[in-house]
Amino acid sequence: MTEDRTPDVYEPGARHPEAATSAAGGAFASLANPNYRLYFFGQALSLVGTWMQATAQAWLVLTLSGSASILGVIVALQALPVLLLGPYAGVIADRVDRRRLMIILQSVMGGLAAVLAALTLSGRVQIWQVAVLALLLGLNNAFENPARQAFIHQIVGESLIRNAVTLNSVMVNAARAVGPAVAGVLLAAVGAGWCFAVNAGSFGAVVVSLIVMNTASIEHEEPIVRARGQLREGLRYVAGSPTLWIPLVMMALVGTLAYEFQVSLPAAAKETFDGGPQALGFMTSAMGIGAVVGGLLVAARGTTGLRPLTIAAAGFGVTIAITAVAPTLPVAIAALFFVGWLSVTFMSTGNATLQLNAEPRMRGRVMSLWSVAFMGSTPIGGPAIGAISESAGARVGLAVGAAACFVAAGLGVLVWRRRRVQRVRLTPTDTLTEPDTGNR
Numbered sequence: 001m002t003e004d005r006t007p008d009v010y011e012p013g014a015r016h017p018e019a020a021t022s023a024a025g026g027a028f029a030s031l032a033n034p035n036y037r038l039y040f041f042g043q044a045l046s047l048v049g050t051w052m053q054a055t056a057q058a059w060l061v062l063t064l065s066g067s068a069s070i071l072g073v074i075v076a077l078q079a080l081p082v083l084l085l086g087p088y089a090g091v092i093a094d095r096v097d098r099r100r101l102m103i104i105l106q107s108v109m110g111g112l113a114a115v116l117a118a119l120t121l122s123g124r125v126q127i128w129q130v131a132v133l134a135l136l137l138g139l140n141n142a143f144e145n146p147a148r149q150a151f152i153h154q155i156v157g158e159s160l161i162r163n164a165v166t167l168n169s170v171m172v173n174a175a176r177a178v179g180p181a182v183a184g185v186l187l188a189a190v191g192a193g194w195c196f197a198v199n200a201g202s203f204g205a206v207v208v209s210l211i212v213m214n215t216a217s218i219e220h221e222e223p224i225v226r227a228r229g230q231l232r233e234g235l236r237y238v239a240g241s242p243t244l245w246i247p248l249v250m251m252a253l254v255g256t257l258a259y260e261f262q263v264s265l266p267a268a269a270k271e272t273f274d275g276g277p278q279a280l281g282f283m284t285s286a287m288g289i290g291a292v293v294g295g296l297l298v299a300a301r302g303t304t305g306l307r308p309l310t311i312a313a314a315g316f317g318v319t320i321a322i323t324a325v326a327p328t329l330p331v332a333i334a335a336l337f338f339v340g341w342l343s344v345t346f347m348s349t350g351n352a353t354l355q356l357n358a359e360p361r362m363r364g365r366v367m368s369l370w371s372v373a374f375m376g377s378t379p380i381g382g383p384a385i386g387a388i389s390e391s392a393g394a395r396v397g398l399a400v401g402a403a404a405c406f407v408a409a410g411l412g413v414l415v416w417r418r419r420r421v422q423r424v425r426l427t428p429t430d431t432l433t434e435p436d437t438g439n440r
């Protein structure tokens with residue numbers, strides 16, 4: 001970076017100079033920013049609709065096909081564009097006005113939901129149509145995700161980015177709890193089509209919030225001029241910066257094998273604990289509640305860097321491992337509360353670390369790789385964990401996820417220790433004790 005305004009990601013308990021702003025404002029500090037407040041509540045409404053559609057779409061596919069395999073294919077189709085096009089989407093996010101790009105893409109996604117609603121309500125919907133619309137939605141997500149991730153930094157700046165990222169994770173998990181519940185009611189009362197219609201309308205909240213923002217208060221980042229080789233430039237930039245590629249590798253490991261709860265939890269509820277939909281509901285709710293509670297506590301803190309990320313990865317692995325060996329359903333539910341807590345901690349710490357260490361002109365490309373590591377890994381990790389859970393049991397599937405977290409934490413420890421050894425060799429008298437970072 002041309003200006004070193006943040007601590008090195010390897011500093012133990014790294015705390016940014018502006019972190020006091022976040023701490024002083026508490027868990028909801030970012031909401032004091034009018035533009036972020038608009039963004040937050042617009043996204044909250046839209047995400048509830050998104051989870052309603054995800055639930056209703058799964059039900060619709062199972063109703064039309066009677067096949068869980070076909071459902072898996074459609075889920076993979078929706079995630080595949082993020083894996084294949086994510087890095088290039090990051091280049092686009094760096095070339096254009098991100099706010100305008102989001103307005104266009106959010107409007108298109110609302111249109112896709114409206115088409116699915118019309119097909120379903122008219123009784124003409126077919127599996128191939130759902131598959132095509134899922135693929136188109138995935139294409140939009142691939143380009144919208146890096147733009148949205150980088151745009152948050154433009155709204156709140158460095159002083160509140162970690163708080164804003166964590167509140168965003170809390171919002172996602174709260175919507176994950178509310179959306180399916182509302183969808184269940186509507187599915188029973190009026191059918192899947194109205195779930196899609198509500199979701200189509202919910203995109204209007206995001207579009208309006210982006211349109212009415214005070215653009216003068218948004219941090220201006222000059223889009224890069226279109227040129228050849230900008231994708232390779234972004235990849236070389238990340239590869240040459242350990243402060244970026246190490247968190248990305250850690251997220252790729254954890255994202256591929258540990259975050260596949262949509263596969264492992266249903267198998268655990270049905271096979272391991274001999275439960276039904278009610279057991280799965282309790283397990284999912286416990287994880288969601290833990291994510292919200294833990295996320296609010298994490299949002300009030302300002303630490304980023306490799307040590308907090310390593311600790312979060314290790315803690316995430318421990319809680320998943322406890323869930324894997326839980327002797328009874330109540331024990332598993334209690335463990336999943338902490339799984340949700342540590343999942344948000346790991347995700348928000350890694351996200352904010354990348355945002356603060358990436359140059360503004362590279363931020364879109366960096367955050368696109370984050371999306372690839374987290375969301376784009378689903379077509380790989382989902383089938384893998386599904387196959388493991390089917391052949392060896394859900395406990396083993398969860399244990400593999402825990403092992404991935406431990407490997408990621410081990411990588412963090414190795415790099416952290418190597419960095420400390422280098423410091424001792426360079427300044428032996430000054431590095432015998434840890435610096436006072438204000439994070440006690």
